[in-house]
Amino acid sequence: MGRNLITMRSLLTLILVLTPMFAFAQGAAPRVKRTNPPMLSTPTGYTHVVEVAGPVKTIYVSGQIALDRNGAVVGAGDMKAQAEQVFKNLEAALAAAGAKFTDVVKMNTYTTDISQAQAIRDVRARYFGNVTPASTLVQVVHLARPEFMLEIEVIAAVAAGPAIVPARQE
Numbered sequence: 001m002g003r004n005l006i007t008m009r010s011l012l013t014l015i016l017v018l019t020p021m022f023a024f025a026q027g028a029a030p031r032v033k034r035t036n037p038p039m040l041s042t043p044t045g046y047t048h049v050v051e052v053a054g055p056v057k058t059i060y061v062s063g064q065i066a067l068d069r070n071g072a073v074v075g076a077g078d079m080k081a082q083a084e085q086v087f088k089n090l091e092a093a094l095a096a097a098g099a100k101f102t103d104v105v106k107m108n109t110y111t112t113d114i115s116q117a118q119a120i121r122d123v124r125a126r127y128f129g130n131v132t133p134a135s136t137l138v139q140v141v142h143l144a145r146p147e148f149m150l151e152i153e154v155i156a157a158v159a160a161g162p163a164i165v166p167a168r169q170e
Contacts, residue, residue, distance in 0.1 A: 028054060030052050030054040031052070032105065035050075036048050046134065047132045050105045055160040059094070059103075061093045061094060061097075061153060064089040065150070065151050066148060079119040083120045083124070090152060102131045104133045105133050107153070109152045110143065110151045111150050114139040117137060133154070
């Protein structure tokens with residue numbers, strides 16, 4: 001009986017020690033796997049398949065356009081200038097949710113002039129570097145206003161944190 005009591009105490013102690021460690025592990029960063037299958041073409045500036053596993057918070061950033069914080073259009077008629085502003089806006093939106101470009105797993109780009117895609121790619125490369133998301137690029141006839149040439153939306157995944165609180169209405 002004495003030996004069983006010692007074994008039970010040891011087991012209880014082990015459980016008490018391991019439980020916080022297990023709980024901590026649950027808050028670990030998500031695992032993101034980026035794959036370019038060899039049977040697909042080699043991508044430039046994006047990844048064909050991005051998988052996210054683990055306890056994650058998913059962040060959806062609405063399409064960002066070339067408006068500065070005061071609502072003024074930046075770079076009317078200039079794709080590179082608009083791309084610069086769009087990526088600055090994406091960076092601010094991601095930061096507000098505790099994310100960065102390396103956390104982005106999906107990006108959708110809408111442009112009114114696909115012939116200027118290289119200007120968008122050049123700016124995108126500076127923000128993403130070698131850690132590229134799954135990506136879609138589409139030419140559209142119009143965006144919300146005639147002066148907008150570009151709109152980009154992203155989805156990011158970060159380690160799950162505390163409960164989500166509603167956005168403030170300003």
